[in-house]
Amino acid sequence: MPVQNLSATMTHAAIPGGVELRLSGRLDATGVARLWTKAAQAAAGPGSVMRVDASEVNFCDGSGLALLLELRRQAELHGASFTLTGLERRFRILFDQFSPADVAPPPTPRQRPGLAEEVGRKTAVLLEDMASIVAFVGEFCAAFAAALANPRRVRWRDAIHVAETAGANALPIIVLIGFLMGLIMAFQSAMPLRRFGAEIFVANLLGLSMLRELGPLVTAIILAGRSGSAFAAELGTMNVNEEISALKTMGLDPVRFLVVTRVGAAMAVTPLLTLFFNLAGLIGGALVMLSLGYPLAAFVNQVQMSVHLPDLMGGLFKSCAFSLLVCAIGCQRGLRTSGGASSVGSATTSAVVAGIILVAVADGVFAVTFYSLGW
Amino acid sequence: MEAPAVVVSNLYAGYGGEAVLRDVSFEAARGEVTVILGGSGCGKSTLLKHMIGLHQPLSGHVFIEGRDITTARGRERKRILRSFGVTYQSGALFGSLTLMENVCLPLEEFTRLPLAAREAVARVKLAQVGLSGAEHKLPSELSGGMQKRAAIARAMALDPAILFLDEPQAGLDPVTSAGLDELILSLSRNLGITFVIVSHELASIFAIADQAVMLDAQAKGVIAQGPPALLRDTSANPKVRQFFNRTPTPEP
Structure with missing residues (x-):
């Protein structure tokens, strides 16, 4: 390649009634970056004539063009006449392709909506969201009932795959969290109870709180983080790739095809996960009691005395209901995704947040119901 | 005579040890439009991905303006990567950024242009591809053809000497497609940009290509x-x- 003049320079001089800018060298991004501020200043008060002499410009790319066009725009803005001389033909052709309107910034970039409009829009979005959830519940119930009525049409292979990823693969984290929670709760409650010589009641506390409350709740929260988000991301990406549309046009209901298998499988495995969580929690508690000098038999006996089958069954029922909520909302968020990568991200976030909120609300409802039923 | 812009020499490429392309050699001359074509599954996109350094070949070399992209590491590799622009089949615009921000992104990262200048350059690029007035739109608000053109504008942001386009015409209507042809020709003739285009749109190949390189699935080359x-x-x-x-x- 021939050695080129690498530096871009500019001189400006006053001429009768205006300014003359003399550009030279290589007008590329590097050169223009150096000249831009100076040129903008020189062009700010041009008078009635602006002349640009570009006869010594030996290269001009997009950045150079942007500079020349900006100078022209400035001149026209200030009502000055603009002449460009000496620009090489091949660059001149490019320059002439643009009209000033092409490079003018749009008058108002992205109007900010007013408060009323914003509130209105957000409300509309909220109502639309609620309507779509109602519609989804309907579709899901219909599809779920159809699946129960006709189990042979369920895609069992998909369901088993989901049961493995959402259930079996979650076992290590469930057991770990359960064990640690049992350990920590037993230890924390043993300290104050010891003052009253009531350490053995740690077993009662742990057994009841794990089986009735914490087991289902924590399992559901872990499920929301692990599987609700995964469902939202997976279905969201399928939506972005038009795979959902493909299913629809094939006459396959995405809710029956994708959602029922996922939710059904998760509902089947979550009570099992809860069982393991409870067991791990009790083992953690037993370990603390052993370290405090109580024999294992005493701990087991105490648990057996304080916890009864309805406590366990109530907890497992709750965990089944939680898994339905968490996974259904995950799928719903995924199916409602529109747009690109960022909307998949927000669908995932919203799936986890909505899942946890639903679980908390449902837990409250269950607490009141169980209480009034006398369980 | 100047060295060719892109030289592919004895390139063997494949996945998992199995060659998809065997002994591919050709040159893309400076300032010319070279089209890589062939039937489906012949390895066009694979070849392109090796030329732009996304994949490492099994053996062989790719020289971009005389520098070997297959062996370059670190700063040298970055320099090579900055010397060309690429557009992908689906546009690959960043969905969370407006068109203006998409085009400004490389300018912001790699040049010292002040904000006003970056925006002016971006506006020039968008005007060049016929997208003036759409600066503040998000990619999801654009039609497929507009997204393609916006992707070209982004690829040109740093005024690279070489542009690689992966099926730029795919999914465009004939009028938009012809407009894109004209754009490619004008950029090539007036700015001397070298184009390497993967395409099988015959009409556009005859309109723009100086040279065609045809691959075949059976011959694997x-x-x-x-x-x-x-x-x-x-x-x-x-x-x-x-x-x-x-x-x-x-x-x-």
């Missing part, structure tokens, strides 16, 4: 090379004539 009109009329290989004349494979 280049089966013809030359100006497209010449290949159509005079090639000795029936497959090549068939491709350029759009005739179906005869029944056995």
